[in-house]
Amino acid sequence: MTSSAEPVSRAERKKLELRREIIDAAFDCFAERGYHATGIADVATRLGIGHGTFYRYFQNKRDIVDHVVDELVARITGALTAENAPDAVSTLAEYREQSARIGESLARIFGEDPRVPRLLLFEAPGIDRAMAERILDLFDLAAALTAAYLSHGVELGYLRADLDVDNTARAINGMILGSAITSLRTPEDQRALSEAVRRVMYDGIAS
Amino acid sequence: MTSSAEPVSRAERKKLELRREIIDAAFDCFAERGYHATGIADVATRLGIGHGTFYRYFQNKRDIVDHVVDELVARITGALTAENAPDAVSTLAEYREQSARIGESLARIFGEDPRVPRLLLFEAPGIDRAMAERILDLFDLAAALTAAYLSHGVELGYLRADLDVDNTARAINGMILGSAITSLRTPEDQRALSEAVRRVMYDGIAS
C-alpha cells in the first residue's frame, strides 16, 4: 500500500536513492541560504555530483522546490490526520489528550528542525504566486481540520455551544503559527509556549 | 517636530516628491509581482521615468526595499504605540476598549490593503537573511508590547495572576498574525474573525 510497483533492479534503486539525496540537499540549501540565493550548482556540489546530473532527475529549479515542499506538506498533513480523526474520542479527558498529542507532533516537526518553518514560512511564499497559494492551501487545510475538531467538541458538549468554529479554528492555528515562528529564534522554551497556547485555548473555549 | 529642516527650494520639493513616488511604485511592484520578479526597469516604467533615474535616488534594488519596509514598519509601530500606552487605562472596560482599538487599527492596516501583509509576510522574509531578521525583530517588538500590556492587566487584577505574559503575548500575536494571513484570501469576514480572537482571548485570560 505504500507504493504501487517496487522497482527491483539494482540500478533503479540507486537512482531513487540519488533522487532522494538531491531532494534532501536541495532542502538543506534552500532553507539555509534561501531559494533565490542557492544555485543548482550549490545543490550539486553539496552532493559531489555534476550539476548537469541534476537535470537528469528534475526538470528545473522550480520543479525541485515543489518536490521538497510536497514532502514537507505530506509530513505535516500526516501528523495532523494520523490516528487523530476528530471523532475518535468521546470523553473530555481524551479530547484534551488528543489536542495535546496533535500539538506535540506539530511542535516536533516545526520545532525540532528549524529548516521546516524557515522553508515553509519564510522562503516558499516568496518564490512564486503558485507557491504562495500552496502555502495558503496548507493553512486552509489546517483550519478545516481544526474546525472539524472544534465542531466535534461542540457536539459533545465540551466546548461552548455558540463557538464560531471556523474563525476560532483560524485563531488557534494562528497561535500555533506564532509558536513555529518563535521557534526560529528561541528553540528552547517550546514547552512553555505550547503550554501557554493550550491554556489560552481551553480556558477560552471550554463551556 | 515632524522633520528637522524643511527643504525650501522648489527643486528640492520635486525631488522629495519623486523619491516618494518611487518608494510607492516599488511597494506596488514588490507586492504584486514579488521582489525577485520585479526589475528596477519595472518600477521605473510604472512611473514613466528612465531606470537610470532610479539610481539617482537609491543605491540599488536592495536599498529601496529597505525603505519600503521602513515605511510599513513605521506605520505599524505607530498604530501599536499611538495613544496606547499599556498604563493609560485603569478600568476593565477601558482595558477591553483599548485592546479592541489596537486590534482595529492593526486590522485596518493589514486588512484594508492586502499589499501590506503580502509584502511583509510573504515577500520580505525570503529576500535576505538580514530582511528576515528585520521581520523577526518586528514580531519581537510586537510581542514585547503585548506582553507589557498583559503585565499591566495582571497588576490591575484584570488578568489571571499566574499568566505567563511573555508566551501568552506570543500566542495572542499569533492569532493576529493568522488573521492577517487569512485576510489575504478572505478580506470579508474580518470582523467575525477578530471577534473570535477577542473571544478566545478574554474568556481565556480574564481572571
Place this chain on the structure above:
DNA sequence: GCCGAAACGGAATCGCATGTCAGTTTCGGA
C-alpha cells in the same frame, strides 16, 4: 573481457537584470 545503453560531468550557451555613463534635456538665475 567486450558491447551497447544509460548515467554522468562540466564546458559552453543563453537570457536577463543590474548597474554605469556619456550625451541630452530641463530649469533657475542673470
Place this chain on the structure above:
DNA sequence: TCCGAAACTGACATGCGATTCCGTTTCGGC
C-alpha cells in the same frame, strides 16, 4: 535670451546563473 548646473535617459557593459549538450565513464549482460 543665454548660460551653467543639475537631472534625466536609455544604450551598453557586465556578471551571473539556469539550462543544454556532447564527449566520457560506468555498468549490466553476454
